[in-house]
Amino acid sequence: MHRFANPARFLRLAALVLPWVSVLSAILFTVGLYLALLASPEDYQQGDTVRIMYVHVPAAWMAMFTYSSMAVAAACALVWRHPLAEVYSKAAAPLGAGFTLLCLVTGSLWGEPMWGTWWVWDARLTSVLILFFLYLGYMALVDAFDDPQRGHRAGAILLLVGAINVPIIKFSVDWWNTLHQPASVLRLDGPAIHGDMLWPLLILALAFKTYFAATVILRMRAELAERKIQTLRLTQAGGV
């Protein structure tokens, strides 16, 4: 693990990985969108609104994945002082917030025609809204201190405390009687969704994931450059 704690090694690895994930993401989006919009059938109950699922569900998965990975990174930052962990969390947060917003908006756009309402305060929707606020809170908190180290420390603690929300989101549809349907892909008895709809969903989920990988690499590089700038400014201020 500590082999990768080294920013220069990370940058070399990132430079290798970035072109691959970028191209892969472009291909997956093309294929996934073709399948989702053209090749897949409409739902026998929901008609064409089922196509919203191909955006809504990958966005929701990525919202949860991003937060979980940030919480793990926060633990690594607090316990091992892993220098890249903070960089990762800070870089990933706006992306996670974007996925969560996308999930909420597309959910609303799906809820209006199918449930007859844009929004209900049911457990799933409310816990995802809380996830969105956790992202925003983290982003605000990290930048709220003059000393970046203190900001990162506070942010990491917020991420760990907020991690309790992730299982709540996941199991909210089972624990409470919600308007939101329970899981149909990630379930013990296998996916309860036909292959014609499962494939575009999985391909677009992978497209979202590779998009995230490429973008988070760009953001981490920017954050590392920012840290270098701060160090240079300090030496400049102290050295002259």
Added chain:
Amino acid sequence: MADFFHMGGYAIYVWSSYGVALVVLAGLLMASLSGLRRKERMLATLEQTLPRRRRRSAAAPSGDEAGSTLHHGTTGKDKRADDATKGGDDADGGSDGGGGE
């Protein structure tokens, strides 16, 4: 084709979902890219103004694109060779680079 855009009467819901997805994903990507470029450019100018750094970046090919500066700054081996040939006051520069590695 008209069917495709009509989306069984749900056009507004389906297409705005995909539209929002495009705006959010493309927007975040653009913002990340421009942020990275801006910071790399700032880093490059800052390294030029620092006298100790100037000699080192002068050893690298001049007219560096902002985008490649970071790589030059971190490709390790060339730089270490650079430091070794310059000796002397690069003890500081060397440890600087080491900190980044």
